[in-house]
Amino acid sequence: MKLLDPRSQILLKTLIERYIVEGQPVGSRALSRYSGLELSPATVRNVMSDLEEKGFITSPHTSAGRIPTALGYRFFVDSLLTVQPLEQARVRELKGQLQPDQPQRLMNSASHLLSELTQFAGVVVSPRRDTVKIRQIEFISLAENRILLIIVTTAGDVQNRILITRRAYSSAELAEAASYLTEHFVGLGFDDIRARIRDELKQLRSDMSELMTAAVEAGNAAAEDSASYVLSGETNLLDVEDLSSNMARLRELFKLFEQKTGLMQLLDLSNRAHGVQIFIGDESGLSQLDGCSVVTAGYEVNGKVVGSVGVIGPTRMAYDRVIPIVDITARLLSNALSSPG
Numbered sequence: 001m002k003l004l005d006p007r008s009q010i011l012l013k014t015l016i017e018r019y020i021v022e023g024q025p026v027g028s029r030a031l032s033r034y035s036g037l038e039l040s041p042a043t044v045r046n047v048m049s050d051l052e053e054k055g056f057i058t059s060p061h062t063s064a065g066r067i068p069t070a071l072g073y074r075f076f077v078d079s080l081l082t083v084q085p086l087e088q089a090r091v092r093e094l095k096g097q098l099q100p101d102q103p104q105r106l107m108n109s110a111s112h113l114l115s116e117l118t119q120f121a122g123v124v125v126s127p128r129r130d131t132v133k134i135r136q137i138e139f140i141s142l143a144e145n146r147i148l149l150i151i152v153t154t155a156g157d158v159q160n161r162i163l164i165t166r167r168a169y170s171s172a173e174l175a176e177a178a179s180y181l182t183e184h185f186v187g188l189g190f191d192d193i194r195a196r197i198r199d200e201l202k203q204l205r206s207d208m209s210e211l212m213t214a215a216v217e218a219g220n221a222a223a224e225d226s227a228s229y230v231l232s233g234e235t236n237l238l239d240v241e242d243l244s245s246n247m248a249r250l251r252e253l254f255k256l257f258e259q260k261t262g263l264m265q266l267l268d269l270s271n272r273a274h275g276v277q278i279f280i281g282d283e284s285g286l287s288q289l290d291g292c293s294v295v296t297a298g299y300e301v302n303g304k305v306v307g308s309v310g311v312i313g314p315t316r317m318a319y320d321r322v323i324p325i326v327d328i329t330a331r332l333l334s335n336a337l338s339s340p341g
Contacts, residue, residue, distance in 0.1 A: 004056075004075070007037065007039075008050065008051060011035055011047050011051070012056055012057070012068075012072060012075065012076065012080065015051075015057060016073065017034075018034060020317070020318055023241060024065065025059070025060055025066055025067050026065050027064050027065040028044040028045045028048060028064070031044050032044050051066075056069060070281035070282065070283070073280045074280050077280070082320065083319075083323050083324055086324045086328050091332075099336060102158070106336055107126055107230045111123060111124040112233070114232070114326065115236060118311050118321070119236050119239075120233065120237065120313030120314075121231060121232070121234040121237055121311065122310075123229050123231050123309070124229060124230045124309045125229040125267045125310075133188060133189055134152075134181075134182075134193070135153055136152040136182050137150070137182050138152075139178050139215070140174070141168075141171065144168045146162055146164055147162070147169065148162055148163075149161045149162070149214075149215050163214045173211070177212060228264075229260065229264060231257055237253065237314075242291065243314055249290065252287070253288050256286065256289070262286050266285070266289075267310055272305075276295060276326055278293060279296075281293070281315055293313060293314065293319075295311045295313075295317075295323060296309065297326050297327050297329075298330060301334070301337045301338055303338075308330070309333060
């Protein structure tokens with residue numbers, strides 16, 4: 001990162017803060033007035049030219065004013081930003097809305113809160129597939145060849161799958177199979193169960209192996225499905241002038257939301273780092289997020305990072321306000337998911 005002298009830093013900070021608030025290119029007169037520095041407009045213009053040469057700001061058109069570039073925002077976020085913690089009253093309010101509950105309901109609540117508080121899109125990634133562990137398995141007979149498989153995870157989530165088998169199973173057989181799976185594989189993920197059960201099935205009666213195999217495959221699919229995300233408030237982005245002025249780009253952004261894969265990969269990076277992560281513009285590696293910033297933080301279950309929360313909005317966002325909202329939401333979600341019982 002290029003170094004800037006204190007005067008340049010103050011003017012860059014002032015320019016970005018004014019642009020975030022007003023959304024208009026900032027001129028040298030405004031900078032003279034708001035920076036608190038006793039500099040002539042000519043001196044300010046010289047500093048602006050220097051900042052533009054270094055790639056921190058740019059002139060959007062013939063206007064004398066400048067706006068920040070992605071590089072300018074990055075320097076601002078890393079070196080100049082002062083983040084104020086959320087007021088305790090607001091934290092208590094959030095905590096009240098993120099009480100221990102079914103994990104999926106908690107994900108939905110957290111996503112809505114992020115969207116509501118920032119007026120951008122809020123996203124919560126469910127725990128990764130390799131963190132979905134089994135607490136209990138049950139089978140319930142529905143009809144002659146249809147069985148309801150109920151999977152309860154260690155995080156308290158409940159997954160249901162319907163199995164279609166070649167023959168009917170008695171209640172005693174279903175209870176025996178459920179007891180065997182729960183007893184031998186509690187605390188494991190379905191990838192581990194599938195690897196281990198291949199050998200163990202050989203020792204079981206062949207007429208039970210079909211049911212066991214079907215349960216493991218269905219459970220594996222349930223674990224796959226759980227590795228998804230909840231997105232709320234994406235329509236808020238239609239009201240953001242910086243984004244709505246380019247409908248082609250906005251359409252690409254909404255396509256990204258529908259496809260999920262690329263965004264999942266980006267958000268998954270938060271699971272490998274501590275604290276809040278900020279991706280500005282093309283730092284995300286996704287062309288659809290050009291002109292956007294993604295602010296994310298990982299959340300934990302019993303000390304292990306399993307998913308992430310985030311906000312997607314324009315690069316011209318109030319980072320000092322969004323960052324603490326994302327941070328505290330991740331912490332409160334960790335607390336709610338890690339609570340005993």
